[in-house]
Amino acid sequence: MTASEAFAVPQEQSEPARRTGRLSVDDWVRAALDLLVRDGVAAVRITRLCEELHVTKGSFYWHFTDINGLMEAVADHWCDTQNTSMGALVDLGSMAPRDRLETMTAALVGDRSWAVENAIREWARSNVIVADTVRRLDRLVFSVVQEALLELGFDHAEARLRAGALVYAGIGFLHARDSLDTPTADEIRSIFWVITARPDA
Structure with missing residues (x-):
């Protein structure tokens, strides 16, 4: 997301x-x-x-x-839209766990997505309001991913580790985009399937 x-x-x-x-x-x-x-x-x-x-x-x-004054208005606007995004994340709970995770993973693909996420995370370094919203959204994303993995049958410890791998990979893609090849949608999906596949399945 x-x-x-x-x-x-x-x-x-x-x-x-x-x-x-x-x-x-x-x-x-x-x-x-x-x-x-x-x-x-x-x-x-x-x-x-x-x-x-x-x-x-x-x-x-x-x-x-x-x-x-303008930047305060920008921060307020962004925080409001992210509160809406958080609500949409919670609403994903009605989807099957793999569909839920794939929907979130698909949001990583696209030039606008990368550019926006990088800009906002950079801005968060100097704006406490934006930083707080980024932090809350990251934690919610982690929670939604972990819950989906629990539903797929992973125990709590393994679900936490795999959720961390997915969330950190998403953030890492943002920061490494200028120095590494951008993964394709298919490559991102492959990473997703590797992390969410149960060894005993």
């Missing part, structure tokens, strides 16, 4: 606002999120955003006192 869906910036929503110059708080938040994902949190500056949105700084200051 990743944050990629929460960070998508639909062009059909943002383009009309850019043409008319009438930007909402949501337009600014989406633009800041998109810039954060593309170039990192240090790139999110008022001047840069105004250039990309083709508006003056007056448009920014109509909604926010300073860049910190």
